[in-house]
Amino acid sequence: MDGLDLALLPRLIISGSGLDPEPIARQAGIPVWALGTDHARITGDCYLRAWELVEHGAERRDIALLIADGYVVGALGLYDYLFITAPTLWDGMAATGTYMNTISTNWRFEPAEETEQDISFTVHLNTGAGRGADLAMQFGIAGAFARARTATGRPVNPVRVAFRQPAPRRHDAFHAFFQTDRVDFGAAADTVTMRKSDLQLPLLGADSLLASILRHQAEHLPPLPVRTTWLDEFRRLLRDSLVTGPTIDAVAARLATSPRTLQRRLAAHGTTWRAELDRVRRAEYHRMRPAALNSLARRLGYSDARSLSRANRRWQTG
Known part of the structure; x- marks a missing residue:
C-alpha cells in the first residue's frame, strides 16, 4: 500500500511557498477542500507531486530550505505538539518517531552509528522517487532542525547531513541553513548526525501533563491508512x-x-x-x-x- 499523509503537509508547503493553493492542489490530485482540514488523508504521491509543482511555480531550487526556514512550529498539529511538550530534544524526537503515524505512514527515522559525542539517524521515505521525493527529504531533515531551534531557543545544527539525491550545482543554501560544511550528496542513505550534547537540551514548551494527554490522544487515533473522503x-x-x-x-x-x-x-x-x-x-x-x-x-x-x-x-x- 502507498504511504498516506495528512493534508496538513501539502498545506504547509503550499502556504509557505506563497503560491495560489488551488491550482497546485488540483494538479497534484489533492481535493481543494482537503487543504482546509486537519484530518483529511492523501496518498504520498500527491504530496511529492505538490513539491514538484511548488518548486516549478516558485522557480527556486532551494524552495524546500526556504519553506523549512519559515516553518512555524504547530503547523503540523498534534505531531508538532508531541515534540514541543517533551522535556528534552531527544525526548521530542523520540515522541515524533513513535507517533509518526499521526502525520504520515510514509516516513521513519532510525538511530544508526553512534560515538561518544555524536549519534546518527537514518531517514527513510518508504515509497516515492524523483524530484518530489528529493525535495520532501530536504524539507523533512531541514524542518526537523528548524523545529529543534525553535523548541530549544538554541542554534541546534547537525555535525553532518548526507543525502542520497544527486548534488545540486551550488551547495551554498544547504551550508547556510545547516550551518555546517559537511553536507554530502550521492550518499548510500539519507542520514543526519547530531551532537549528543544538543539532544540533552531542554525544550522551552516542556509540559509533562500536556505531553501525557497528547500521547494518550495519539495512541487512540484511528489508524491513518483509513482514507478520508x-x-x-x-x-x-x-x-x-x-x-x-x-x-x-x-x-x-x-x-x-x-x-x-x-x-x-x-x-x-x-x-x-x-x-x-x-x-x-x-x-x-x-x-x-x-x-x-x-x-x-x-x-x-x-x-x-x-x-x-x-x-x-x-x-x-x-
Whole structure:
C-alpha cells in the first residue's frame, strides 16, 4: 500500500511557498477542500507531486530550505505538539518517531552509528522517487532542525547531513541553513548526525501533563491508512456544527464551497442536506443519551426539548 499523509503537509508547503493553493492542489490530485482540514488523508504521491509543482511555480531550487526556514512550529498539529511538550530534544524526537503515524505512514527515522559525542539517524521515505521525493527529504531533515531551534531557543545544527539525491550545482543554501560544511550528496542513505550534547537540551514548551494527554490522544487515533473522503469530512464538519446551530451556509463555507454546490455534491453521493443532518443528529443522540433532555437538545442544535422528542419519535418509527 502507498504511504498516506495528512493534508496538513501539502498545506504547509503550499502556504509557505506563497503560491495560489488551488491550482497546485488540483494538479497534484489533492481535493481543494482537503487543504482546509486537519484530518483529511492523501496518498504520498500527491504530496511529492505538490513539491514538484511548488518548486516549478516558485522557480527556486532551494524552495524546500526556504519553506523549512519559515516553518512555524504547530503547523503540523498534534505531531508538532508531541515534540514541543517533551522535556528534552531527544525526548521530542523520540515522541515524533513513535507517533509518526499521526502525520504520515510514509516516513521513519532510525538511530544508526553512534560515538561518544555524536549519534546518527537514518531517514527513510518508504515509497516515492524523483524530484518530489528529493525535495520532501530536504524539507523533512531541514524542518526537523528548524523545529529543534525553535523548541530549544538554541542554534541546534547537525555535525553532518548526507543525502542520497544527486548534488545540486551550488551547495551554498544547504551550508547556510545547516550551518555546517559537511553536507554530502550521492550518499548510500539519507542520514543526519547530531551532537549528543544538543539532544540533552531542554525544550522551552516542556509540559509533562500536556505531553501525557497528547500521547494518550495519539495512541487512540484511528489508524491513518483509513482514507478520508469528501463525504467523511462533510459529516465531521456537520457534527461539529451541531452546538452552534447547523446551517448549510456555515458548513459550505467550512468546505470552501457554495451551498448550491454542496447540495449538488450531496446529491451525487445519493443523499441530501436534510437526510445528513438527521443522520448525524440521530447518531449523536444515541451516543449522548444519558445527558438531560434539554441539554441534549441544545447540543444537537434543536430549539427545545420538544423538537428533539418529536425527532426521536420519528427515528423510532422510521
